[in-house]
Amino acid sequence: MSNEQTALRVEKMETLRSRGIQVYPERFSINYELYAASLLEDGTSGVRVAGRIISIRSFSKFSFITLSNIEGTLQLLLNKEEIGEMLFQQFHDLLDIGDFIGVEGRMYKTKTNEKTLRIESYVFLGKALRTLPEKWHGLSNVDLRYRQRYLDLIMTKDTQSRLLARTKMVRAIRRFFEDQNFLEVETPILQHTSSGAIAKPFSTYHNSFNAELNLRIAPETYLKRLIVGGFTKVFEFAKSFRNEGVSPQHLQEFTMVEGYAAYWNYEDTMKLMREMILFVLEQTFNTTKITLKGQTIDFSLEWNVVSFRNLIIKETGIDIDLYPDVEDLYQETRRRNIDLEQVDIESLGRGNFIDLLYKKMCRPQLIKPTFLIEHPIDLSPLARANDDNPTLTDRFQLVVNGVEIINAYSELVDPIEQRRRLEIQALLKSNGDSEAMEMDEDYLTAMEYGMPPISGWGFGIERLLMVLTDSDTIKDCVLFPLTKKL
Template sequence: MGNDQRDFRIEKLRTLKSEGVTAYPEKFSLNYELNEATQLEDGTSGVRVAGRIMSIRNFSKLSFITISNIQGSLQLLLKKDEIGDVPYDQFHNLLDIGDFIGAEGRIYSTKTNEKTLRIESYVFLGKALRTLPEKWHGLSNIELRYRQRYLDLLMTKETQTRLLARSKMVRAIRRFFEDREFIEVETPILQHTSSGAIAKPFRTYHNALDTELNLRIAPETYLKRLIVGGFTKVFEFAKCFRNEGISPQHLQEFTMVEGYAAYWNYEDTMELMRDMVLFVLEKTFSSTTITIQGKTINFSDEWEIASFRGLIIRDTGIDIDLYPDVKDLYQETLRKNIDLDYLDIESLGRGNFIDLLYKKMCRPHIVKPTFLIKHPIELSPLARANDQNPAVTDRFQLVVNGAEIINAYSELVDPLEQRRRLEEQAQLKNNGDLEAMEMDEDYLMAMEYGMPPISGWGFGVERLLMVLTDSETVKDCVLFPLTKKL
């Protein structure tokens, strides 16, 4: 059936060409976008618009046509006695839903008060050789929606709205930081080491240099090199790559916004991040109150601050401070019949074990915006130790509806302490912890030239959008998510 339709459309295309119609014209000058045309006063003439035909309703001597694009749609009226027999018949015999047209005419409102362009002339602007899907709305094959995202954008209002919100959100984030004198920079994606986060990298090979390289897992150590180089406030929209398992909250390729401010601490950054989230909500959704999982959350209310230890005591009854050795902590979870559902659990260091415990037992219960603080030092190899309690770091994560959406800390700027911690990470890596950090001598050398106090943050654009639009999976928040090759 599909191929018959395609052949039929190709035949129509040949007929158009034989009748002297330019099949794929160079351009069409329009003076209004479709969404602008719907706001025009009745009687406005000389209106030139263009779009894809999404519906045609035929009557005896007139037709109503809807054309659309990502920003909106407009109804057109085509009347035989106004346009002439030949263009009218040509439209009906040779044009299809999915084709592109440009039209010029006058705006009026129908009896149902719909703004409509009364066509005085139209131009054929391109043939669709395939029929647009009719049953797309009930499509249960999600993989197909991701694979053919262009159709999903054409057919699904929700997808259009969400992904337009992404663009608005990115613009708002950029404006927020620029207004506060942060300088946008770019740092390398191809790196010799995979430092800046705890994750498994993708590896690649540089032929000319004859060397193995990693795709970056975070821009952190390069942004900090810029602080060494004299920058005081920087940020980057950084494509990052993590070779991890697929889950509703993880993408292997994602966009991270990361930034640093010299002379700040993590509490300054907490304030900045709260202001940013409120600014982004206002600019993207025109409200600081949104509905997540049926619960209304007003982000302008006060945000709770909770510690790792406090949450784990609350949700499991285990005080992690009483178990400095990870083996003892593991035994205690077994005594409490807590199943952490992790294959190689005994290879985990204490920090990653505590993180797993928190993620399984605590994080799913956090709905309202909450700053999680006092992370175990083993979990934060690049963060500053707390002055009062060196076993935890001056760090926070913003958690909303069970998802971590911002990670930030007062940075470790002591090069000797940094070396000691990276050596510990290297030891964990040797013991089989695949997510432990690598040694990074080049970064350590930069640190030894001197760093001021610094606070930094990072968050994924997709994760933030996922939470704020109450999406089921982070794949819904990227235009072209990775899918398996057919």
């Protein structure tokens, strides 16, 4: 920012004040949003709108001004003959791009057929002391776009439409679950243990309790406690925190939607999730067709269903059922020249190794919506084992465009089996697996009071938006992503 430019704007602000004009007035009454005014019929009068000036095209006797906000823009006409010499000159002498104004006037169409508001009066609503950047579009310093997201929202149409879609998506998801008679609840962020997912937590300290606490990695075990307590259908928009590496598909702080239905199994949830995705697409984008990597995909068509084992056989030729020992499985991947980079087999465990193999070799191939089912039990410490094959779980993931966007299960409700599995996880943790789950005695106690059959699901808002908008990185799908401190 140029000090000279700021000084000039401060000088204009002082001139406005010396003329008795409020530089930062209390309010302005509008009767139309900018986007709504642009839809009005020609001749509509008494139209009052307000917004930020983002462009001015000046001619000798008139000027075209564009006002903007997150939902749209509107062109204004400032005509010297209609507004008067003094107000016309004042606008050009003392107002700048970036300032806010409120106007009243009537609608008409220009010769180029653009809906425009002819200004009959205007009011100053706020001075910008910094100049908006000229070379923002295609800015190579992506980090600056995240640090100064407010400028990115002003200057970049893609950012505006994507993050507006996020808000619409949240509204649609909430409406969908409420229409299905699910109750929205809230569960704790500060927790004594890190349950509900396989992830490394952020830790913090509670001074009064003199206790180490974790920020939640998932709301799962508390939502299940509510099922124990008598709720039958619940969901939560849960801010969650995972202390994992930076990647185009991961955020350390994200919004998860998680929910549970008593007396359901995972197949009931598959139907619900398909209905939800179709509802969200219609409500957010007014279509069920999305273009991903140049390929148009119609989500209203039938979705593929494939087993974890068959997918790995198809993409690698390896039948994981033949390798119950992780070391043998690792040697088979090496024999087939599958490079999984450096892996520590002992601390990783068979489940996480299989997951690594799947993520590297299989997941990128799944572009169309695909339900991935029959996960190995090693991967799902909280999921119900399949009745016919106890080495598998009753679980699915929805994968679209090579990204997992929904995880869902028939939940494990047997407290003795749950204790056994958490003991295995705790052993992995003590052997160096920082993402393995901790023992959670309080949750096990709740389970021992009895649980009905349950199916549950979870998905990240940012991940879902990233896939549906075909974004390159998940950081583009959050309003204020975390950045390094300068």
